[in-house]
Amino acid sequence: MELAEYKLTNLEIKSRNLSSFSDFVEKMTDQKGRPEVIGRQNVYVEANNHKGRPEVIGRQNVYVEANNHDCPRNALINATRDPSNLLAHEAAFALGQMQDADGIPSLERVLPDFSLHPIVRHEAAEALGAIGLEMDPAAPASYSSVEDLRKVLLSEEKGMYERYAALFALRNHGGEEAISAIIESLGSKSALLKHEVAYVLGQLQNKKASDAPSMTLKDVNEHPMVRHEAAEALGSIADAECLALLSDFAKDPNPIVSQSCEVALSMLEFEKSGKSFEFLFMQMPQVEQVS
DSSP states (O other): OOGGGEEEESOOBOOSSOTTTTOSOOOOOSTTOOOOOOTTSOOEEEOSSOOOOOOOOTTTTOEEEOSSTHHHHHHHHHHTTOSOHHHHHHHHHHHHHHTOGGGHHHHHHHTTOTTSOHHHHHHHHHHHHHTTSOSSSSOOOOOSSHHHHHHHHHOTTSOHHHHHHHHHHHHHHOSHHHHHHHHHGGGOSOHHHHHHHHHHHHHHTOGGGTHHHHHHHHOTTSOHHHHHHHHHHHHHHOOHHHHHHHHHHTTOSSHHHHHHHHHHHHHHHHHHTTSOTTOOBBOOOEEEEOO
8 A cells, every 4th residue: 555545644853963964853743744764864764553673784784663564675765866865865775675576666666866965876876776685786806815915906907896896805815914904905097986985985984094084085176975975984983082073074065075974963863862773762653543
């Protein structure tokens, strides 16, 4: 049944410090509205009459239990057209993480739409690859040494898939030599590769590696997509210098960058309260069928 045939009532959002970032979650009652349950801001929604299970999507966990499985997917599909490019690209990412084949037609419409920001179209392409395949954009490579992986990652002659595979293999290795090779690849000519490198540095959460994403965030000539991932990496590392830099760049004139910093700081403030930011709880909405 389509989302338009439902209305959600008595929905109370309990979140902190998110009003300045495009309202991740809204109370909706008709076809023009839907609960926004996407991206790195993590939400828990339960609706009645359903034996749902947590859907693990987004770069952290977005938990959704709704009356119909179409609801979270349709919310994400609509959010790929959100005025916030940052939010829209996270929605596309989350659709890929859901690995729901019913989302393919919508992602295929996003991909060739030149009216959308390239970071949104990029995430739509990766989401299409992720559905039915793997969560990472490429399977980790199986080379015999870190040096072999480094050579592949740094080679401008290699294809992007092969370089991604080397990157994820180095991430899985996790040693100092591997991390140094990952950092070195931030000098690549490819913004696409560099944004994935910054994301991986955030996954590693290595405080010794914080200088690299810091320099990337500061570089106003760098692609906003790369600076966005650098901001989120700094939020994951979360030492005092990282937090100070995020505060400074929350005023960046580029909204993708400033919003990324706001999100990272909001997540950290929430976690300082002693709670995990993997759960932003909402009261259980009552789901009524619209006649």
